[in-house]
Amino acid sequence: MKRRAVLSSFGALIGASAISACAQLETTASEPLPAPKEIRGTGDLAVAIARADGKVAIIDTTDQKIIAEVPGIGDLSHASIVYSRDARFAFVFGRDGGLTRIDILAQRITHRIIQGGNSIGGAISQDGSLVAVSNYKPGGVKVFNSSDLTQVADIPCDSKTVGLVDAPGQKFVFSLWDKGEIWITDFSAGNKAAPAITRFENIGRNPYDALITPDGRYYMAGLFGEDGMAQLDLWHPEKGVTRVLPNYGRGEKKMPVYKMPHLEGWAMAGGRAFVPAVGRHEVLILDTNTWQEVGRIPVLGQPVFVMARPDGRQIWVNFAHPDNSNIQVFDSETLEQLVHLKPGPGVLHMEFAPRGEKVWMSVRDSHEIHLYNTDTFQLLTKLSLPSPSGIFMTARAHKIGL
Amino acid sequence: MKRRAVLSSFGALIGASAISACAQLETTASEPLPAPKEIRGTGDLAVAIARADGKVAIIDTTDQKIIAEVPGIGDLSHASIVYSRDARFAFVFGRDGGLTRIDILAQRITHRIIQGGNSIGGAISQDGSLVAVSNYKPGGVKVFNSSDLTQVADIPCDSKTVGLVDAPGQKFVFSLWDKGEIWITDFSAGNKAAPAITRFENIGRNPYDALITPDGRYYMAGLFGEDGMAQLDLWHPEKGVTRVLPNYGRGEKKMPVYKMPHLEGWAMAGGRAFVPAVGRHEVLILDTNTWQEVGRIPVLGQPVFVMARPDGRQIWVNFAHPDNSNIQVFDSETLEQLVHLKPGPGVLHMEFAPRGEKVWMSVRDSHEIHLYNTDTFQLLTKLSLPSPSGIFMTARAHKIGL
Secondary structure (H helix, E strand, O other), rough: OOOOOOOOOOOOOOOOHHHHHHOOOEOOOOOOOOOOOOOOOOEEEEEEEHHOOOOOEEEEEEOOEEEEEEEOOOOOOOOEEEEEEOOOEEEOOOOEEEEOOOOOOOOOOEEEEEEOEEEEEEEEEOOOOOOEEEEOOOEEEEEOOOOOOOEEEEOOOOOOEEEEEOOOEEEEEEHHHHHOOOEEEOOOOOOOOOOEEEEEOOOOOOOOEEOOOOOOOEEEEEEOOOOOEEEOOOOOHHHHHEEEEOOOOOOOOOOOOOHOOOOHOOOEEOOOEEEEEEOOEEEEEEEEOOOOOOEEEEEOOOEEEEEEEEOOEEEEEEOOOOOOOOOOEEEEOOOEEEEEEEEOOHHHHHOOOOOOEEEEEEEHHHHHHEEEOOOOEEEEEEEOOOOOOEEEEEHHHOOOOO | OOOOOOOOOOOOOOHHHHHHHHHOOOOOOOOOOOOOOOOOOOEEEEEEOOOOOOOEEEEEOOOOOOEEOOOOOOOOOOOOOEEEEOEEEOOOOOOOOOEEEEOOOEEEEEEEOOOOEEEEEEHHHOOOOEEEEEEEEEEEEEEEOOOOOEEEEEEOOOOEEEEEEEOOOOOOEEEEEOOOOOEEEEEEOOOOOOOEEEEEEEOOOOOEEEEEEEEEEEEEEEEOOOEEEEEEOOOOOOOEEEEEOOOOOOOOOOOOOOOOOHHOOOOEOOOOOEEOOOOOOOOEEEOOOOOOOEEEEEEEOOOOEEEEEOOOOEEEEOOOOOOOOOOOEOOOOOOEEEEEEEEOEEEEEEEEEOOOOOEEEEEEOOOEEEEEEEOOOEEEEEEEEEOEEEEEHHHHHHHHOO
């Protein structure tokens, strides 16, 4: 048995100076885990972040109810989640460097570590065995066993890292904010502590976020310091990083980085990408073969997430403050508005049922999660949750780059 | 409580004359179901058909082991499976008209009915509430509650039905072999016993199978009696059924219907479809915007299933007798052969891990299921199972048209 140090206080904020000492700590309950609350399949479960309270809610999306809350997960502003391949364990990436493994059947934390001082986002490897976290402080990327959060690899790079994604071939790809680089780390060979690293330098100034296309082929980083996006074709890394979308990033005026649209908020459907314009009240439409702009949709505010219903028939858009109580839905073919919803103040996130018949929506400032029928746009139910942000269905376990 | 008749013998073949009397019978164990064998997530489970023995095997794809066998499922030649939205229940469509609901956590049958005399294939509705079965005898389609297999709707149509699929908007779509029609049945309104039906007549002679594109937009039926395929754009049913691929179906000579390629065996990747040619040793490449042929790959035999690795990077092909001990894998971009595998006699089916790192393969006549790494093409393990055919992972629960 591996020896484990026990950290008594879940979710404690710790300074960067304590990081290296704590990086391998693992918080584990002293008593054995209780039996799962209920025998059930895990395909229809979701986890929603309650950001202000440092907790998550587990949602049964069939019964449309919150079935449990799990507290003690630290600073959950900008938190995200990935799932184990059996769809039983949720890995929560907190802003405070916390990495928390939750058993959604037992409805409790199994492992929690503070792996960095300030982190943003993570990913799970193609085979589900590795979980990677990108760090602002101390920078770099750390990689852990998904079974127990023991550390597998430490990849320092003298830079904040952003836009960390998994890619086919047991790879993680990420960008270096301070150095303008993209790194591919390949864990497919034997020595997981020393992955093969491919570096791409001079990709542009200050990549602030990135995305990977749903097929896992194109990795694209947004640049805070320059216009255009840095694109890497993972089928052809030998061709290097190219600049695409030369006008992307040119808003009316430069925006602070926290106002930049999320790059995960790109919708890919039917050979087109629907993309939030930066600093403009528009959704850009790109041809994903040429990556040229082929159209625009005027919208009511600065779009944040632009999401396609899973069948690609509809495009759903939410907005930055002061327009963040609105949702606009467009026909992806005619580009006409189908409906203008006003769920309430602070619509932060949308998550479609994997086959698209419904959409879950977090309405932060009314402390509600809403569920809509995507054909009738009828509000089906509201769930109470303090300051909800991200909502993540377990079907993500089976997707590349999510 | 609904009263249930108990059918004592699982898997009994019954004649067409007994169908109407038996259609509502439900086989339920007299004792309560045992507890699941193991508390676990269901995201990494698969069910494989052992066709000669009327049983299925439940596979843990993480541990790469068969964890249970469930017997008593009748005639499983050409059987297929869909999953409940919680990925706990598998619905097995048998050739004998049997519809069987299996709890893969409890590892046993919960309900089984003989709903027709000779059936082929079924589907589960977008919201997971309805299971539909298409029948050769007595023809038509029957629809059942997914929770208990009670009948919801009977849709007679004086024809064998084929190519039954689910489509967005709580629809089922199927084709009428004897009458040359395509029907859309819409269960989104209140009265599930009387779905709205849209009929398309004169679509071509003897549709023998059909497919729906992964986005749920295009329904395409192969025609046994004519060349070309009948295509229905479900985004625009008002435009009617059009004929596409005018040369599709023109083989060197006419083939018996049982030798026709499976239309589920089309691979869609990156705006192209990779399609088994009929009666020729070729894979056709189609542009999915224009549905025009844009290329061909010569292969070693009559292809049956042409499948894309989930990232679209590779095309895997298996073959009809006498070449059915082979697998060829092609690069989807260069169209070059990457590897020629010889797993053994009777390679019937392939199922990729949802993120593509591995592929499961049934090798009927050596009574084995093989698992390959899709990057190295290394054989990772073999499992013993008598006459395996279809392999179905639970991630299908979350896909349109599967």
